[in-house]
Amino acid sequence: MISNEKNITIIGAGFTGLSSAYYLLKKGFHVEIFESAPFIGGQASTINLSGFEIERGYHHLFTGDTNIIDLMNDLGLQNTLKWHPSSVGIFDGEKLFSFQSPIDLIKFDKIPLFDRLRLGLITLFLKYKKKWKSLESFTASDWIRGRAGKNVYDQIWGPLLRGKFGDYSEEIGMPWFWGKIQTRFGSRKRFSQEVLGYPDGSFKIILDTLSKKIQSLGGVIYKNSPVKKIYFNDQKELKIKYIENNISQKTKNTNVVLSTVPSFEMLKICDFPDEYKVKLESSKYLGASVFIMELKESLTPYYWLNIADKNSPFLGVIEQSNLLSHNYYKNKHFLYLTNYLDRNDWRYKLEESELLNIYCDYLKKINVNFNKDWILDYTYNKISAAQPIIGKNYGEIIPEIITPLKGVFLANTTQIYPEDRGTNYSVKMSQKVVDLIDKHFRDLESL
Ligand SMILES: Cc1cc2nc3c(=O)[nH]c(=O)nc-3n(C[C@H](O)[C@H](O)[C@H](O)COP(=O)(O)OP(=O)(O)OC[C@H]3O[C@@H](n4cnc5c(N)ncnc54)[C@H](O)[C@@H]3O)c2cc1C
CATH class of the missing domain: 1.10.3110 (protoporphyrinogen ix oxidase, domain 3)
Known part of the structure; x- marks a missing residue:
């Protein structure tokens, strides 16, 4: 483990954690990242389906996403970002409408x-x-x-x-x-027409390049290593308790903790004074339940299909291969069926094969020719903190990045407002948090 008086521990290797690490390392701080999953990227991570890297949840960028575009330029990835005409449709339960x-x-x-x-x-x-x-x-x-x-x-x-x-x-x-x-x-x-950005090589190319840069600047990423506790010992030293490689429990000292985990997870791993705790408890999330399918045929002509039918068992169809040129996926057809659900919703709990059958019945309504044989391969995943619920007067309940515990910072998707959460805003927030951490050390030095 690195020992230095400007030692920063980051919890979570999603876009917020990784881009914060990168900017902190560039400023000369020492950084270690602890990630509970066996992979980096969090919600923007990819899986391999039929030989192609594809995001666990559909991802694209907007032309105004300047923070992540700047980051990509900085990483030397400017030539990988391509802009594609988007196509949007609405299905009302009977008919498809173009809506662009x-x-x-x-x-x-x-x-x-x-x-x-x-x-x-x-x-x-x-x-x-x-x-x-x-x-x-x-x-x-x-x-x-x-x-x-x-x-x-x-x-x-x-x-x-x-x-x-x-x-x-x-x-x-x-x-x-x-x-x-x-x-x-x-x-x-x-x-x-709307254009949407997508990197050649998927979001994995950004994540892998960030990871390599972090390591070349001396940062360390520990995968399979969940943090279980952030605390102060009797000597008032800031410490974390974590499970290394999901096997051995360890503790380590740190000068600063930057946690990027969801608010409900933060409540489990750190004890805060009541006022801050209430803000964390007020942050509510929907989970995402997503099928990614490789189909024999294209289902619709659209990239993005909103379902305007309350009887539909899912909320959207995103046909990834309709955004990119047919050459990109070598004429294969990839499609997401998505739902944002309360984690208590029956669909969130249902066995995946049963859910698939229900979904397939509805797909026939969208395209009469569809049948289950069209599915060449599929994968199903659930993302627990996919979408913060942004109610009215939301600004009043957002937890501050600088927590009441000295040296403990929080940066997660509930603090992105009024924009919709997204990788661009994770990068933007990481720049803000890095400035705050920098100031934290400068304030300590001036004491
Ligand atoms: C279905 C879906 C579609 C989306 N579409 C888009 C899109 O089109 N464009 C776009 O820009 N964005 C999109 N997003 C949003 C984008 O993916 C997120 O806003 C962004 O990735 C959040 O990054 P993050 O680092 O803040 O959080 P996360 O990605 O959630 O990262 C947090 C990390 O912390 C880890 N962790 C949690 N607890 C612990 C612990 N105790 N110890 C160690 N590690 C821990 C998690 O495993 C995770 O890797 C989408 C998200 C979803 C779910």
Whole structure:
């Protein structure tokens, strides 16, 4: 183990942990990362399916994701990031609609023309609105119903919110929705098609390059090594207790702990004063339940399909191979079926084969030709802290990065607001946290 008086322990080797480590090492700090999983990357990690690296949960970047784009440039990966035209559809339980251009909106006869015009105008209003604080006390559902009308909510934006927040969609704060419009419309020029970024070689290429750079700068990454406790000993020294290689329990001293684990995990491994504890307890998450399939045929012509049918057992279909050129996956078809669920939801608990059968029945409604034989290979995974639930007045309950325990910092997805959490904002937050840690040491030196 490294010993130095500017020794920093990072818990979690997701994007926040890895990019923080990289920036801290560049500033001359000593860094060790402890990761409970056997792999790095957390929610943005990949698996190998049919010879291709593919994210456990579908991932892309927006043109406004400047923090991660800068990081990629810094890592020498500028040539790997490619921009692809996106394609979005809606399935209402009976029919597929294209939903990507103003022309599609005009053609969307599920709602009266007056409502379509209102939808267009409200979207423009949100796109050009730069101050979002006044939206804090509204839920997105109330705000949208009030301004754009019930039809727009029920047929278009309600399903989009449901696709992201499932049963909690009615509780989501308006700033989150405003942030979503900003990023999605920021990723297109005027009325042109949206473009989305994806690295050649998948997000793995960013993660692997970060990992190599961290190690070449003297950092160490311990996989399979969950941290069980952050505490102060009788001499008031900051320490962590961890299980090395999932085998032997160890302790170590550190000057600073930067934890990037979900709030519910942070509560388990560290004792905080009540006020901070309440904030951590208020951070609620949805889990993601995701099938990744290799199919014989393409299911729909869209990359992103929102399901606007309350009877659907899943919330979205993301056909990864429709985003990238057909050559990229050598004409193979990869698709995600996704749900954001409360971890007590029956679908989150159901046996994977039973869930697959239920999903397959519904896939036939989307494409009548689909049958189970189309599935050449698949994998199923669940991500427990996939989506923080961002309610109204959310700003008031966000736990601070500088915790009340001296030398203990927290940076996780619940602190990203009003933007939707994403790898770009993990990188952005890591830059902020690195400045705070730097200041922490400077303040100590000036005592
Ligand atoms: C389905 C889905 C789709 C997404 N789509 C996109 C997208 O299109 N674009 C985008 O930019 N972002 C997307 N995201 C979000 C993005 O993946 C996350 O915001 C980002 O990866 C979060 O990084 P993180 O490091 O903060 O957290 P995590 O990735 O959750 O990392 C935390 C790490 O801590 C580890 N850990 C937990 N407890 C302990 C412990 N006690 N000891 C040691 N280690 C521990 C975990 O194993 C994990 O590796 C998506 C996420 C999901 C789930």
